Amino acid sequence: MLEVADLRVRYGNLEVVHGVSFRAEPGEITAILGGNGAGKTTVLKALMGLVPTASGTITFGTQNLTRRPPHAIARSGLAMCPEGRQVFPRMSVYENLLMGAYLRSDAAGIQEDIEKMFERFPRLSERRLQPAGTLSGGEQEMLAIARALMARPALLLFDEPSWGLAPLIVEEVSQAIRDIKERGTTILLVEQNVQMALGLARYAYILETGEIAMQGSSEELIANSYIKNAYLGV
Ligand SMILES: Nc1ncnc2c1ncn2[C@@H]1O[C@H](COP(=O)(O)OP(=O)(O)OP(=O)(O)O)[C@@H](O)[C@H]1O
Numbered sequence: 001m002l003e004v005a006d007l008r009v010r011y012g013n014l015e016v017v018h019g020v021s022f023r024a025e026p027g028e029i030t031a032i033l034g035g036n037g038a039g040k041t042t043v044l045k046a047l048m049g050l051v052p053t054a055s056g057t058i059t060f061g062t063q064n065l066t067r068r069p070p071h072a073i074a075r076s077g078l079a080m081c082p083e084g085r086q087v088f089p090r091m092s093v094y095e096n097l098l099m100g101a102y103l104r105s106d107a108a109g110i111q112e113d114i115e116k117m118f119e120r121f122p123r124l125s126e127r128r129l130q131p132a133g134t135l136s137g138g139e140q141e142m143l144a145i146a147r148a149l150m151a152r153p154a155l156l157l158f159d160e161p162s163w164g165l166a167p168l169i170v171e172e173v174s175q176a177i178r179d180i181k182e183r184g185t186t187i188l189l190v191e192q193n194v195q196m197a198l199g200l201a202r203y204a205y206i207l208e209t210g211e212i213a214m215q216g217s218s219e220e221l222i223a224n225s226y227i228k229n230a231y232l233g234v
């Protein structure tokens with residue numbers, strides 16, 4: 001469904017993504033794992049059209065998304081749950097959800113979907129009028145997820161959803177991601193939490209300094225001695 005071929009991204013003269021190729025299969029969770037500065041966020045931003053692609057191609061189903069503007073990419077069915085949540089801090093929970101639907105014009109459908117989000121995430125429902133900036137980290141992550149879902153994406157990109165969360169909350173976020181997959185949305189999950197991501201994904205890519213260093217099914221990677229030593233601390 002998503003196919004990225006030989007993607008290169010530069011900031012000024014400095015290339016930070018050096019010809020990366022990967023796929024995200026429909027209805028599955030695919031992970032991209034890597035440490036700080038590996039280029040994970042840059043890859044996701046390139047997919048969303050938020051940083052320019054120097055070379056390579058991005059294909060989504062039959063659509064060529066390479067160098068398309070962000071609004072066109074969003075319209076073709078991609079949404080992102082960004083690094084550090086990036087909720088609108090002074091807007092209420094309700095208004096944040098409304099922002100997630102900015103490309104939609106079906107007012108009744110939007111209201112219906114907001115109510116569905118409140119059913120799925122009861123903690124958000126109790127706080128619907130609270131400024132999003134005053135939510136806990138876990139609540140903000142749930143809000144960022146619900147906001148992304150308001151766009152009704154076919155492919156949802158997650159940038160380190162476990163970042164800064166306690167283990168119990170990471171488990172809740174994992175469950176939410178699993179649930180989104182089970183409802184039919186394809187997921188590309190960027191994580192440093194290798195344990196969590198390999199627990200969710202069917203297939204994963206290891207990104208090191210802007211290159212895919214290794215790839216395989218989660219079972220293969222969990223059993224791999226390099227992954228055990230470098231990423232799982234076994
Ligand atoms: N706007 C920018 N201008 C210049 N360099 C940048 C910019 N954004 C990122 N970089 C550089 O690109 C490289 C990859 O950064 P990126 O944020 O994609 O990594 P990451 O894998 O998401 O890291 P982290 O896990 O810390 O979020 C880093 O060396 C970073 O300094």
Ligand SMILES: [Mg+2]
Nearest residue numbers: 040041042083
């Ligand atoms: Mg990042």
